[in-house]
Amino acid sequence: xxxxxxxxxxxxxxxxxxxxxxxxxxxxxxxxxxxxxxxxxxxxxxxxxxxxxxxxxxxxxxxxxxxxxxxxxxxxxxxxxxxxxxxxxxxxxxxxxxxxxxxxxxxxxxxxxxxxxxxxxxxxxxxxxxxxxxxxxxxxxxxxxxxxxxxxxxxxxxxxxxxxxxxxxxxxxxxxxxxxxxxxxxxxxxxxxxxxxxxxxxxxxxxxxxxxxxxxxxxxxxxxxxxxxxxxxxxxxxxxxxxxxxxxxxxxxxxxxxxxxxxxxxxxxxxxxxxxxxxxxxxxxxxxxxxxxxxxxxxxxxxxxxxxxxxxxxxxxxxxxxxxxxxxxxxxxxxxxxxxxxxxxxxxxxxxxxxxxxxxxxxxxxxxxxxxxxxxxxxxxxxxxxxxxxxxxxxxxxxxxxxxxxxxxxxxxxxxxxxxxxxxxxxxxxxxxxxxxxxxxxxxxxxxxxxxxxxxxxxxxxxxxxxxxxxxxxxxxxxxxxxxx
Amino acid sequence: xxxxxxxxxxxxxxxxxxxxxxxxxxxxxxxxxxxxxxxxxxxxxxxxxxxxxxxxxxxxxxxxxxxxxxxxxxxxxxxxxxxxxxxxxxxxxxx
Numbered sequence: 001x002x003x004x005x006x007x008x009x010x011x012x013x014x015x016x017x018x019x020x021x022x023x024x025x026x027x028x029x030x031x032x033x034x035x036x037x038x039x040x041x042x043x044x045x046x047x048x049x050x051x052x053x054x055x056x057x058x059x060x061x062x063x064x065x066x067x068x069x070x071x072x073x074x075x076x077x078x079x080x081x082x083x084x085x086x087x088x089x090x091x092x093x094x095x096x097x098x099x100x101x102x103x104x105x106x107x108x109x110x111x112x113x114x115x116x117x118x119x120x121x122x123x124x125x126x127x128x129x130x131x132x133x134x135x136x137x138x139x140x141x142x143x144x145x146x147x148x149x150x151x152x153x154x155x156x157x158x159x160x161x162x163x164x165x166x167x168x169x170x171x172x173x174x175x176x177x178x179x180x181x182x183x184x185x186x187x188x189x190x191x192x193x194x195x196x197x198x199x200x201x202x203x204x205x206x207x208x209x210x211x212x213x214x215x216x217x218x219x220x221x222x223x224x225x226x227x228x229x230x231x232x233x234x235x236x237x238x239x240x241x242x243x244x245x246x247x248x249x250x251x252x253x254x255x256x257x258x259x260x261x262x263x264x265x266x267x268x269x270x271x272x273x274x275x276x277x278x279x280x281x282x283x284x285x286x287x288x289x290x291x292x293x294x295x296x297x298x299x300x301x302x303x304x305x306x307x308x309x310x311x312x313x314x315x316x317x318x319x320x321x322x323x324x325x326x327x328x329x330x331x332x333x334x335x336x337x338x339x340x341x342x343x344x345x346x347x348x349x350x351x352x353x354x355x356x357x358x359x360x361x362x363x364x365x366x367x368x369x370x371x372x373x374x375x376x377x378x379x380x381x382x383x384x385x386x387x388x389x390x391x392x393x394x395x396x397x398x399x400x401x402x403x404x405x406x407x408x409x410x411x412x413x414x415x416x417x418x419x420x421x422x423x424x425x426x427x428x429x430x431x432x433x434x435x436x437x438x439x440x441x442x443x444x445x446x447x448x449x450x451x452x453x454x455x456x457x458x459x460x461x462x463x464x465x466x467x468x469x470x471x472x473x474x475x476x477x478x479x480x481x482x483x484x485x
Numbered sequence: 486x487x488x489x490x491x492x493x494x495x496x497x498x499x500x501x502x503x504x505x506x507x508x509x510x511x512x513x514x515x516x517x518x519x520x521x522x523x524x525x526x527x528x529x530x531x532x533x534x535x536x537x538x539x540x541x542x543x544x545x546x547x548x549x550x551x552x553x554x555x556x557x558x559x560x561x562x563x564x565x566x567x568x569x570x571x572x573x574x575x576x577x578x579x580x
Binding site: 094095096098099190191192205231234235237238297299300302303304306307314318321322323324325326327328332333334335336337338339340341343344347352353355356357359360363369370372373374375376377378379380382414415429430431456 | 488492493495496497499500501502503504512515516518519520522523524525526527529531534535536537538539540541546547548560561563564565566567573575576578
């Protein structure tokens with residue numbers, strides 16, 4: 001499977017048909033996904049029907065646009081009407097959504113072929129896709145390692161060439177970190193850019209749907225299709241679409257790029273630091289000005305994030321009560337037993353831990369000291385970025401301080417796992433758009449990602465900056481080393 | 486802060502989770518580790534700083550409060566573990 005725009009060109013020049021592309025995608029999954037385990041379920045009948053309809057439109061000269069006929073995958077926390085959607089949790093096993101998420105509907109309206117649903121950490125809570133109730137996804141670049149998370153299934157499916165693009169969701173780095181672990185492009189749009197309606201809620205003030213693709217141009221195309229105001233999501237912004245495709249090749253000459261001191265500290269893998277500094281040097285060579293900046297509250301982002309995200313999760317996940325949908329315990333005697341047993345049987349360990357942490361932070365006597373305090377520090381973190389964007393156009397940093405780790409390595413140490421997100425959390429708290437773009441490989445051939453962060457609604461700008469690096473380095477062409485696949 | 490076993494049981498009760506005795510012990514340890522890491526927030530001076538529930542200005546607005554019927558009764562009930570007619574069934578709550 002090639003990139004999205006390449007595949008679109010093969011359709012519009014009548015070299016391929018959507019049915020052929022869809023069959024090729026399903027065959028690649030059949031061949032390789034036994035080892036990668038990126039998909040939780042496929043929809044071959046629905047996909048082939050959509051592909052045939054697309055080919056028919058094209059023959060009649062009614063093709064819908066660049067996504068028409070292209071196979072895509074959706075993270076399994078994005079609702080698909082009639083197609084089981086579990087959010088990686090036992091509590092939603094068997095749940096068949098009665099409606100499509102707005103992003104699903106928009107992709108269908110653009111003619112996209114939805115191949116299937118990808119694996120994730122349960123309720124998108126995790127950084128390795130190991131906390132899925134159903135399976136652990138493996139990194140196509142090294143099958144013994146994690147693809148990152150929580151959108152690890154979407155990232156692995158794109159990296160392994162099973163689909164040209166996929167949607168994920170990012171609450172604290174869940175698109176960007178797996179993108180950096182799999183040599184793909186991961187875009188988290190500004191909070192409010194994309195409707196969250198029909199996306200299983202984790203932390204509503206942070207959750208945002210975004211894209212995983214092989215190239216920056218593909219990210220721009222996919223973003224254009226899914227963004228926009230939605231009356232069903234009162235937090236979606238009533239703004240024109242980002243229009244990121246138009247200026248993608250404009251380069252970085254004249255731009256100022258900030259490198260935050262706080263991100264280049266102890267704990268950052270030296271190989272990753274070298275790769276990101278090389279990217280900065282590349283930008284300078286292309287005519288940008290690179291300068292050091294400070295985001296002084298960075299070291300408080302992790303604590304702030306966990307208090308806020310877990311508090312919101314404890315509230316959002318209150319809906320899983322065994323009454324209207326989802327798992328119900330067998331033969332409950334009382335309503336209380338129905339609630340307690342259904343939830344305890346249905347939720348996994350990491351989800352319970354976060355619900356408990358959030359419930360504690362919101363409980364009487366601790367609310368001000370934990371939750372309100374975290375909301376105040378969040379304001380300071382946001383102000384750090386506001387200050388920085390007075391002197392720079394974008395901010396460049398590593399996406400992750402560490403390379404993909406071995407599956408199982410951090411499972412017994414939640415804090416170590418949380419620390420892996422330290423470079424993506426501040427942007428999430430500030431609601432800002434950010435993209436992870438391939439920036440090279442470690443000596444062990446493990447992918448490295450660079451993160452480009454922009455001011456609110458600056459998707460076109462960060463994609464243009466990411467594209468400038470991609471055009472020079474072309475790391476995306478280096479396919480995965482899938483020994484054994 | 487280090488949580489007591491009693492506090493863990495209280496939080497689990499608020500969260501409508503049923504924990505075994507060994508789970509209470511495990512969660513006490515793991516939550517305490519995380520809460521101790523979170524306590525660094527206390528050192529940040531936030532005097533006069535407003536609390537943000539969201540941070541992107543202008544993106545939150547209300548829609549007109551009009552009824553719509555996108556999801557019918559049948560779809561709404563389609564995933565329910567137990568239904569009777571057009572109702573969800575739960576254990577009896579009134580003696």
